[in-house]
Amino acid sequence: MQDLRIALISTLILTVILCGLYPLVIWGIAQAVFSDKANGSLIVRDGTVIGSSLIGQNFTGPQYFHARPSAAGSGYDGASSSGTNLGPTSQKLLDAVKERVAAYRKENGLADDALVPADAVTASSSGLDPHISERNAALQTSRVATARKLSEEEVRRLVEAHTEGPDLGILGDPGVNVLMLNLALDDLSRK
Numbered sequence: 001m002q003d004l005r006i007a008l009i010s011t012l013i014l015t016v017i018l019c020g021l022y023p024l025v026i027w028g029i030a031q032a033v034f035s036d037k038a039n040g041s042l043i044v045r046d047g048t049v050i051g052s053s054l055i056g057q058n059f060t061g062p063q064y065f066h067a068r069p070s071a072a073g074s075g076y077d078g079a080s081s082s083g084t085n086l087g088p089t090s091q092k093l094l095d096a097v098k099e100r101v102a103a104y105r106k107e108n109g110l111a112d113d114a115l116v117p118a119d120a121v122t123a124s125s126s127g128l129d130p131h132i133s134e135r136n137a138a139l140q141t142s143r144v145a146t147a148r149k150l151s152e153e154e155v156r157r158l159v160e161a162h163t164e165g166p167d168l169g170i171l172g173d174p175g176v177n178v179l180m181l182n183l184a185l186d187d188l189s190r191k
Contacts, residue, residue: 072127
């Protein structure tokens with residue numbers, strides 16, 4: 001009985017500490033130090049949440065930069081985050097990429113043999129990536145500038161302003177946050 005009593009008391013104490021106090025302390029630190037990130041990096045316009053800088057959105061109009069394809073649910077569905085799980089030998093994946101390459105070239109006015117960045121035609125592993133490569137953004141600049149009646153130089157400056165460096169300065173490649181860039185374009189167009 002003594003061993004059972006010790007085990008129950010230990011379980012109760014550890015439950016209170018690990019399932020109650022520890023999460024509260026971590027939550028409090030996150031709220032104090034990283035409040036924006038701890039609450040989802042939400043973007044609010046006119047009192048309405050319009051997105052998160054951490055989750056991609058599907059932009060289709062010619063006046064917007066387009067994010068990379070998403071395999072998450074019906075597209076950028078955080079509750080269904082996942083990749084396609086199709087491997088490099090999958091005919092379904094090869095056919096989808098081939099269609100996307102043709103569509104990308106057509107919508108951006110590129111030559112039939114122009115190289116298309118991989119992130120323009122393949123989904124990220126989470127299906128929620130909010131970033132595109134600098135090359136992908138550069139190839140879309142002309143279409144966006146034309147649709148918005150802006151100079152390509154103005155659009156290029158916005159792309160540069162919304163290009164984020166590698167994480168911790170060394171992890172990954174620079175990327176352009178599509179939602180933040182498109183919001184900046186909307187703001188510029190309103191002026």
